[in-house]
Amino acid sequence: MDQAQQLRNIIKRSEQIPMNVARVITVTSGKGGVGKSNVSINLAVQLKKLSKRVIIFDADFGLANIEVMFGAVPKHNLSDLIYQGKNIKEIITMGPMDIGFISGGSGIAGLSNLGRDYINYLVQNLSELDSLADVIIIDTGAGISDAVIEFLVASGEVLLVTTPEPTSITDSYSLLKALNRHPRFNREMTLIKVISNKVSGAEEGQQLFNKLNAVVSRYLKLPIRYLGHVPEDPQLVKAIMQQTPISIANPNAKSSMAFEALAMALTGGDPIAAYHKHGMAGFFANMVRGKKFV
Ligand SMILES: Nc1ncnc2c1ncn2[C@@H]1O[C@H](COP(=O)(O)OP(=O)(O)O)[C@@H](O)[C@H]1O
Numbered sequence: 001m002d003q004a005q006q007l008r009n010i011i012k013r014s015e016q017i018p019m020n021v022a023r024v025i026t027v028t029s030g031k032g033g034v035g036k037s038n039v040s041i042n043l044a045v046q047l048k049k050l051s052k053r054v055i056i057f058d059a060d061f062g063l064a065n066i067e068v069m070f071g072a073v074p075k076h077n078l079s080d081l082i083y084q085g086k087n088i089k090e091i092i093t094m095g096p097m098d099i100g101f102i103s104g105g106s107g108i109a110g111l112s113n114l115g116r117d118y119i120n121y122l123v124q125n126l127s128e129l130d131s132l133a134d135v136i137i138i139d140t141g142a143g144i145s146d147a148v149i150e151f152l153v154a155s156g157e158v159l160l161v162t163t164p165e166p167t168s169i170t171d172s173y174s175l176l177k178a179l180n181r182h183p184r185f186n187r188e189m190t191l192i193k194v195i196s197n198k199v200s201g202a203e204e205g206q207q208l209f210n211k212l213n214a215v216v217s218r219y220l221k222l223p224i225r226y227l228g229h230v231p232e233d234p235q236l237v238k239a240i241m242q243q244t245p246i247s248i249a250n251p252n253a254k255s256s257m258a259f260e261a262l263a264m265a266l267t268g269g270d271p272i273a274a275y276h277k278h279g280m281a282g283f284f285a286n287m288v289r290g291k292k293f294v
């Protein structure tokens with residue numbers, strides 16, 4: 001069996017096995033600095049408290065956010081798996097509360113140029129994550145770059161973080177517009193959930209969503225849902241300085257409680273279990289699908 005055939009088999013298998021695969025949640029935003037990494041890390045902590053096994057995949061190759069926020073230095077990153085023959089377990093760094101994270105490093109930037117042998121090897125290895133985690137949170141870079149859009153297209157579940165700043169709302173809209181016109185974007189199979197961050201409270205959070213939803217449903221006819229809000233919280237900023245997620249540093253802070261509510265909302269059951277279809281193997285298979293060797 002040649003390698004292209006092997007890859008096709010992996011993709012086929014990932015489509016046939018609906019359960020026992022990790023739920024892949026991709027956290028994104030139109031604009032940088034709106035709180036994606038904080039959302040990723042605190043949702044990880046809160047999901048862990050709900051007894052989920054969680055791995056964070058840091059796909060923001062420009063800024064190594066997760067490791068700084070966890071105060072943990074990874075020995076290896078995705079590039080070492082691709083080019084140095086490391087296996088998936090060797091590139092997982094353990095953060096607090098046994099939350100694993102994988103640093104994308106420069107490996108993310110090179111993904112689109114990988115040859116088929118490398119892709120095959122990568123997909124086989126990443127599919128192992130399905131047995132190591134219940135939830136995989138992918139923290140993407142900001143903005144409407146091709147790499148970010150590829151990640152979103154491959155995801156069954158997207159968390160879009162937005163803030164009340166006018167530029168954040170317009171950039172969120174632009175991101176959804178770019179996603180919506182991508183030829184491989186499957187709107188029926190993708191859940192898009194919005195988190196309003198840095199708001200004064202529940203009311204402003206809901207209003208922010210309503211504003212975004214008004215333009216998105218009118219001009220893109222794309223269904224998006226509201227997941228909830230995180231208040232602007234000075235304690236969260238303090239926790240970042242201490243390199244400890246606020247949900248660990250101060251579980252009673254108002255932002256920690258908001259993250260807890262978001263984790264509950266996420267695990268509360270969804271009518272469309274799109275995310276269960278693919279797992280991590282399917283996620284990367286989606287990313288490389290459409291390339292000539294698949
Ligand atoms: N809920 C919040 N309350 C107060 N400040 C926040 C909140 N969320 C984010 N921030 C601030 O925004 C900065 C950027 O957050 P970060 O998660 O790194 O954004 P991104 O990953 O989207 O670039 C943080 O360093 C923090 O100062």
Ligand SMILES: [Mg+2]
Pocket residue numbers: 036037038060063065139
């Ligand atoms: Mg970040």
